[in-house]
Amino acid sequence: MANRVINFNPGPAALPLEALERAQRELLDFEGTGMSILEHSHRGKDYERVHVETIGLLRELCGLSDDYQVLLLQGGASQQFAMVPMNLLPVGRSADYVVTGAFAKKAYAESQFIGKTRIAATTEDADGTFRRVPKQHELQLDPNAAYVHVCSNNTIMGTEYHVLPDTGSVPLVVDMSSDILSQKRDFSRFGLVYAGAQKNLGPSGVAVVIARKAWLAEGREDIPKIFRYKEHAKENSLFNTAPTFSIYLLRNALSILKREGGVDAIEQRNRKKAALLYGLVDENPEFFYTKVERESRSIMNPVFRLRTPELDAKMVAEAKEAGFVGIKGHKLVGGLRISIYNWITEEQVAQFVEWARQFARRNA
Numbered sequence: 001m002a003n004r005v006i007n008f009n010p011g012p013a014a015l016p017l018e019a020l021e022r023a024q025r026e027l028l029d030f031e032g033t034g035m036s037i038l039e040h041s042h043r044g045k046d047y048e049r050v051h052v053e054t055i056g057l058l059r060e061l062c063g064l065s066d067d068y069q070v071l072l073l074q075g076g077a078s079q080q081f082a083m084v085p086m087n088l089l090p091v092g093r094s095a096d097y098v099v100t101g102a103f104a105k106k107a108y109a110e111s112q113f114i115g116k117t118r119i120a121a122t123t124e125d126a127d128g129t130f131r132r133v134p135k136q137h138e139l140q141l142d143p144n145a146a147y148v149h150v151c152s153n154n155t156i157m158g159t160e161y162h163v164l165p166d167t168g169s170v171p172l173v174v175d176m177s178s179d180i181l182s183q184k185r186d187f188s189r190f191g192l193v194y195a196g197a198q199k200n201l202g203p204s205g206v207a208v209v210i211a212r213k214a215w216l217a218e219g220r221e222d223i224p225k226i227f228r229y230k231e232h233a234k235e236n237s238l239f240n241t242a243p244t245f246s247i248y249l250l251r252n253a254l255s256i257l258k259r260e261g262g263v264d265a266i267e268q269r270n271r272k273k274a275a276l277l278y279g280l281v282d283e284n285p286e287f288f289y290t291k292v293e294r295e296s297r298s299i300m301n302p303v304f305r306l307r308t309p310e311l312d313a314k315m316v317a318e319a320k321e322a323g324f325v326g327i328k329g330h331k332l333v334g335g336l337r338i339s340i341y342n343w344i345t346e347e348q349v350a351q352f353v354e355w356a357r358q359f360a361r362r363n364a
């Protein structure tokens with residue numbers, strides 16, 4: 001078997017070995033068709049089965065009603081920063097943004113190109129970092145806003161909403177790139193949710209959009225068709241050539257998630273993983289330190305630091321020697337970030353925590 005490391009990369013991130021091995025097995029001859037899935041037409045019935053199965057898995061795992069549409073689009077989550085206001089911010093209306101991190105800020109900035117955009121709350125510190133998400137009472141919501149945009153998990157800052165804001169009758173739009181399907185969420189509360197697949201779901205190259213059908217139908221038509229949700233919806237995400245291989249790998253991964261008990265089971269595992277890591281931090285307050293407020297701690301991206309940047313760098317280097325990669329914090333924040341998305345196992349986190357305890361002892 002390949003010599004694989006324990007991969008805590010923030011995205012693209014670890015994938016289940018079984019999904020990769022299936023792709024390897026099927027790469028040259030997909031289901032007896034004599035060609036690779038990479039070579040199949042996106043309009044042919046062999047690829048179509050994969051496409052339809054992927055959308056069906058997402059519907060089932062998210063618990064969607066018939067009122068919701070699933071779209072598989074290119075351009076990543078960043079393209080959604082633009083597509084959301086292009087489609088759903090009508091001329092003369094305003095949109096509310098809650099700024100809780102680097103990606104939320106980018107979403108806000110993109111919307112400003114399209115129309116009136118307000119900050120309903122920000123938790124930015126004087127030093128440009130974010131230690132928490134806001135409480136409901138801190139939100140200054142415009143009751144006439146076209147929508148409210150939030151980022152459920154701040155991948156770089158290591159903060160997460162454990163309960164998403166209540167926006168009343170104003171549709172809630174959620175960038176769920178780094179925590180979609182990590183825990184049970186009630187999708188009937190959302191107007192639109194989007195996520196780049198490469199963190200918590202599957203490979204890069206495809207973004208998942210889930211939205212209320214009736215709202216998409218009201219979308220603006222004064223924008224190019226390629227950016228219109230309603231066109232992609234009408235063609236079931238085959239408006240143009242789909243990212244077929246990314247969707248195929250996403251299908252491979254999601255089918256494992258379903259077989260292993262779906263979101264309820266993965267949520268339990270994810271909470272145990274996060275408890276192991278925060279346990280490490282909390283039991284060694286002299287050695288590990290996190291700026292993130294306790295109620296805002298992310299279960300996907302625990303972020304912490306050591307006494308000095310030199311010691312952070314030493315831990316990153318020695319971890320790599322020991323087979324744990326991807327633990328360096330984002331440059332905006334420094335320190336360490338251990339991304340423990342869906343496909344990281346409890347066993348892998350336990351191994352890392354054991355190693356980190358020894359590192360702390362050696363360097364106390």
Ligand SMILES: *Cc1c(COP(=O)(O)O)cnc(C)c1O
Binds near residue numbers: 103196
């Ligand atoms: C990674 C990330 C993005 C950007 O995703 P791309 O697919 O690279 O555009 C946006 N939002 C969040 C929360 C992310 O973690």
